[in-house]
Amino acid sequence: MVNYPGGVKKNLPKKETSYAKRGMMFEDMINKSCEFYRDTKRAVLHKKPTPITIVKVDYPERAHAKVTEAYFKTPSTTDYNGIYKGRYLDFEAKNTNNASSLPLHNFHEHQIEHMRACHEQGAVAFVLVAFSKFNRYFYLPFEGLAAFWDAAAKDEGRKSIPLSYFEASCPEIELDLYGRLKFLDIVDKEVKNG
Amino acid sequence: MVNYPGGVKKNLPKKETSYAKRGMMFEDMINKSCEFYRDTKRAVLHKKPTPITIVKVDYPERAHAKVTEAYFKTPSTTDYNGIYKGRYLDFEAKNTNNASSLPLHNFHEHQIEHMRACHEQGAVAFVLVAFSKFNRYFYLPFEGLAAFWDAAAKDEGRKSIPLSYFEASCPEIELDLYGRLKFLDIVDKEVKNG
Numbered sequence: 001m002v003n004y005p006g007g008v009k010k011n012l013p014k015k016e017t018s019y020a021k022r023g024m025m026f027e028d029m030i031n032k033s034c035e036f037y038r039d040t041k042r043a044v045l046h047k048k049p050t051p052i053t054i055v056k057v058d059y060p061e062r063a064h065a066k067v068t069e070a071y072f073k074t075p076s077t078t079d080y081n082g083i084y085k086g087r088y089l090d091f092e093a094k095n096t097n098n099a100s101s102l103p104l105h106n107f108h109e110h111q112i113e114h115m116r117a118c119h120e121q122g123a124v125a126f127v128l129v130a131f132s133k134f135n136r137y138f139y140l141p142f143e144g145l146a147a148f149w150d151a152a153a154k155d156e157g158r159k160s161i162p163l164s165y166f167e168a169s170c171p172e173i174e175l176d177l178y179g180r181l182k183f184l185d186i187v188d189k190e191v192k193n194g
Numbered sequence: 195m196v197n198y199p200g201g202v203k204k205n206l207p208k209k210e211t212s213y214a215k216r217g218m219m220f221e222d223m224i225n226k227s228c229e230f231y232r233d234t235k236r237a238v239l240h241k242k243p244t245p246i247t248i249v250k251v252d253y254p255e256r257a258h259a260k261v262t263e264a265y266f267k268t269p270s271t272t273d274y275n276g277i278y279k280g281r282y283l284d285f286e287a288k289n290t291n292n293a294s295s296l297p298l299h300n301f302h303e304h305q306i307e308h309m310r311a312c313h314e315q316g317a318v319a320f321v322l323v324a325f326s327k328f329n330r331y332f333y334l335p336f337e338g339l340a341a342f343w344d345a346a347a348k349d350e351g352r353k354s355i356p357l358s359y360f361e362a363s364c365p366e367i368e369l370d371l372y373g374r375l376k377f378l379d380i381v382d383k384e385v386k387n388g
Contacts, residue, residue, distance in 0.1 A: 043315065044312050048242050049246065052246055054244075064265075065265070066263065066265060067246065069262065070260075070264055071258075072259055073243075076240075083282040083316065086316030088276075117235070118277055121238055
């Protein structure tokens with residue numbers, strides 16, 4: 001792969017979409033991709049439910065429980081996993097509004113350690129990264145993420161992954177005509193090369 | 195494997211533990227097994243969070259969201275998955291208080307179809323079954339479950355899987371000294387034979 005010396009700057013028109021909405025849109029795009037892959041029997045990939053601590057449950061109607069007090073928990077794993085061509089896939093989705101890098105504070109320590117453990121067991125572990133300002137999407141293999149994370153943990157590296165790194169070293173993911181991310185095409189190539 | 199003509203009847207002393215508690219205990223046993231397997235780096239297996247539809251969220255304190263209205267959803271997948279020796283594992287846990295069979299109404303159509311799709315992709319798909327009256331635990335491969343499920347769907351078969359079938363055709367799972375289910379030992383043998 002070609003290594004550019006710096007980041008290629010792009011001047012794309014700004015859109016009206018809010019950042020929070022963009023994060024949701026990215027998740028939607030991935031969920032639709034997973035659904036399409038399941039429907040066409042190409043892979044079985046699912047988003048895990050949001051982890052929640054349930055404190056109080058009421059039963060206003062028979063056999064219909066209503067949760068009245070619950071709190072969001074920090075996820076101890078990644079958001080997505082499943083199977084593709086007999087391989088275990090484990091991945092996370094990260095959307096950034098930053099124009100020049102993906103800050104590492106987007107990840108939890110637990111997520112990194114989970115992906116590391118999966119990687120050691122032979123999983124295809126990666127992150128789907130959206131630079132929402134430019135509508136650009138990259139496939140970040142766990143090894144790449146780990147290199148930045150481990151350097152930052154030793155206080156030797158930067159606390160973010162620059163866009164220039166993505167442009168130089170990570171496959172860019174295309175969309176199909178329905179706005180679904182074609183990330184399994186990248187997995188095919190990565191598994192072949194790896 | 196030996197095929198007994200009928201179910202071997204056992205007269206075990208009855209215990210005081212309630213059935214609901216037994217279901218929880220079984221889930222606890224599996225969660226502890228998964229934790230132990232993760233800690234010893236043998237496998238990366240997790241229980242998925244309970245799927246919930248969130249309706250209302252309050253913010254009584256800054257940066258501390260409180261869910262005040264939510265409902266349980268029917269799971270569209272199984273409770274557990276992960277990776278072991280490079281293989282994708284997908285499994286469900288079912289506890290029955292029935293003394294002679296596991297009723298098929300313990301399963302949702304969605305769970306069966308999910309396991310079938312995983313199985314077709316090359317997953318090791320199975321159910322950990324507890325007959326709590328006898329403290330006996332079996333490993334039910336997806337193929338075995340599918341045979342009973344598909345026959346029942348065609349109105350040709352019974353609506354439950356008899357204990358005698360488990361005794362004759364499913365590996366029984368042993369516990370370790372700490373009450374953890376040693377189900378990966380069974381996976382090892384199944385994968386070798388399959």
